Amino acid sequence: MSSCLLDHLPVECLYMIFEYFWAQEIFHSFLNVTQYISQVLYNYNGYLLNFKSIRKKDFDLICRSIKPCQIQSLTLSDSEDTVEQSQLFLSFFSVNQFIHLRALTLINIDRNSISAFSDINKLSCLVSIEIDSNSQISINSIASQLKRIIVNSCSDDYSNHGMLIPSIQLPRLRYLSLERCSFSRLYSILRLASNLISLHVSIICWSSKEMNNLINNDQESPFKLVYLYMTMNLQTYYQTYDWVNAGIILAPFQTSFWIDQERQWFVTFDRQSLSLFTVPRFAPTICSHLSKPILHHTTTLPRDQHGIFYDHITELIIDNTRELKAICEYACFESTLT
Structure with missing residues (x-):
């Protein structure tokens, strides 16, 4: 192996470069370039391994070139395109x-x-750990040391993902994501994870009594939660939306527990789907010429901030030639003014 300009870089600089690449990218780019670089690769302990949809050739290269003590992040997948991958990988380590x-x-x-x-x-x-909702791998023994827990929903799974979180103190937990969780279970988790900062959750079962219980016990259990991304499905309680009063639905979310100087947890009620969602995280990303504007009485978001709903639009559907022509003409007119 010959020398190159990379040999003049200190190890620390190379480590900083490696932080931007997956392990297979590092080996493809730097392995066997020079003896110095190969030695750096041999001693690097920050490899990020993502085996989701990886080529078998790259998988074999990593298993031959790496030591388990060098791995900082690991993603294993036994999906359709990587069947029995975990067994193969764990046969090496x-x-x-x-x-x-x-x-x-x-x-x-x-x-x-x-x-x-x-x-x-x-x-x-x-x-940090990320598992499927039907996972049989218990996290009970490590939950107290985790800062980040994500439970992803599997197809045809309607279970309460909150039950995968053990009922023990979670002092280090900062980020939690549950795609399906009952309100009662969520309340229990919040009391155990008093240092939680970010919560991403979809509530599958709730009542105004449970909501009030959470709010009224705020002083007893001082939450440090800052970022809340939440959806609630209300179809269990309202089979028809004809008589649903948005004001009554939103009333619990208009207190200082949800909206104050530190917490800006604004909520919107979607009458069509009978669901609640926090904004802007779950604001619609698709808009059509038939879409109805968000009415002020269906959200706790102040009127002067309703532009948020349109800031997140990534797809515009116009099934009307006349309206499309008008939009194009307006756009052309605006361009002549700039």
């Missing part, structure tokens, strides 16, 4: 060898690989 692993993502993991994660409690550096 055992879970307790990932001593520097900080983030673990498991996608559709095969049942035959479940037992391999029985030593997950030995991953003392692990602070």
Whole structure:
């Protein structure tokens, strides 16, 4: 191997460069370039492995070139295009060898690989985990050390994802994402995770009594939550939307618990789908010429901020030649003024 200009870069600079690439990209770009670079690769302990939809050639290259103690982030997938990948990978390494692993993502993991994660409690550096809602891998033994937990919903799964979160103190948890969770279970989790800052959740079962219970106990359990991304499906309680009063639905969300100087948790009620969602995170991204404007009495968002609903539009559907022509003419007119 010959020398090159990269040999003059200090190790720290190369490490900073590696942070922007997946492991397979690093090996393809830098492996066997020079002896110095190869030595740097051999000692680097921050590899990010993402085996979702990876080519078999790249998978084999990584398994041959890397040591488990060098892996900082790992994504394993047993989906249709990577069948039995976890078994193959774990045939090279055992879970307790990932001593520097900080983030673990498991996608559709095969049942035959479940037992391999029985030593997950030995991953003392692990602070982030992402699992499927039907996962049989328990996080009970490591939950207290985690800063980030994500539970993704599987197809045809209508379970309460909050039940996957153990009923123990979660002092380090900062980010939590649950695609399906009952309000009562969420309330219990919030009391256990008093340092939670960001919550992404879809409420599947709630009542005004439970809502008031959360609000009235705010002093007893001082939440540090800053970022709230929430949806609520109300179809369980309202089979028809003809008589649903938006004002009554939104009343619990207009208190200082939801809106004050620190918390700006604005909510919108969608009468068509009988659901609630926080804005702007869940604001619609598709708009058509038939779309109805957001009425002021269906949201807690101040009128002067209603432009948020249009700031997030990424797709505009116009099924009307006359309106399309008018928009084009207006756009041309505006361009002549600038």
